[in-house]
Amino acid sequence: MDKLSALSMFVATAEHGSFSRAAEQLGKTPSALTKAVGHLESELGVRLFERTTRRMALTEAGHIYLEGARQALMQLQLAGEEVDQLQHELRGSLRLTAPPSFGPAFLHEVCCRYMEAHPQVRLEVDLNDAFVDLIDGGYDLALRDGPTDLPGLIARPLTENRIYLCASPAYLERKGLPVILDTIPQHDWLIFQHPLLNRHFWWLRQGDERIRLAQPAARMVSDNYDFLLACTLRGHGLQVLPRWSAEPYLASGQLVRVMSEYLLEPDVFGPWVHVLYLAHRRRTRKVRAFIEMLEGYMQERGIG
Secondary structure, eight states, rough: OOOHHHHHHHHHHHHHHHHHHHHHTTTSSSHHHHHHHHHHHHTTTTTTTTEEESSSEOHHHHHHHHHHHHHHHHHHEEEEHHHHHSSOOEEEEEEEOOOTTHIIIHHHHHHHHHHHOOOOOOEEEEEESSSSHHHHHTTTTTEEESSOOOEEEEEEEEEEEEEEOOOOOOOHHHHHOOOOOGGGGOEEEEEOOOOTTTTSEEEEEEEEEEHHHHHOOOOOEEEHHHHHHHHTTTTOOOOEEEEEHHHHHHHSSSSSESSTTTTEOOGGGEEEEEEEEEEEGOOOOOHHHHHHHHHHHHHHHHOO
């Protein structure tokens, strides 16, 4: 029996938990899958499934073999894609996930450029704040600030996560009050609420000096970053902004950085934004091309 077919049928049986459901998914007969698994068991000299009249479950050897079989099938699929794309344009799907705030800040532009450059590639972009599992979610890559010490992932720094205090010129003119340490409680603050962020105090740095600052009372709070940013641009208060988001508005004059002698510590989000991808995906042309375009765009904007 063809080993590749047998591996595919074994993996499908393990994932569906029965020969009949796996056979329906693959368009084959249950007896064909039973025969394929039996062939593998004979070759290995171990049972891969414990079977009873009511259920079937992987043995310890089955769990070990399943992981290897999945990796082997994935590597063959990737190799086939790479060989095909040596001769043709990039094609297929590219799945990525990122926080919602990355979308309007820079990711939408990169994705549009990527689609224009590679019209045969279908993009699937999932914007959420959850740290999803790239394998379980079927993602090719992720963009994240925050923890990157996740097993099986390569973390490539994209841009430094510098944090600024910003306001619109209209707000500063209307308020008529300088923004210094002593006047912070008197200003209107638009504050982003996130379950991982400290709601009680901020840390400011000025050179080697580290200052603990009580978080000021908020004029408005929201769990949606872009909603708050729109209100900041309309002149309704001060907001804490990462540089990758603030830069175009600072360049256009829509926002002004205040207390520029200080840097806010990025808290749990960490000092860098990273591109995360699985080790076995590092050489795929689709992934490489997207990362190169992303890095090029960030460099073009001066925040790479």
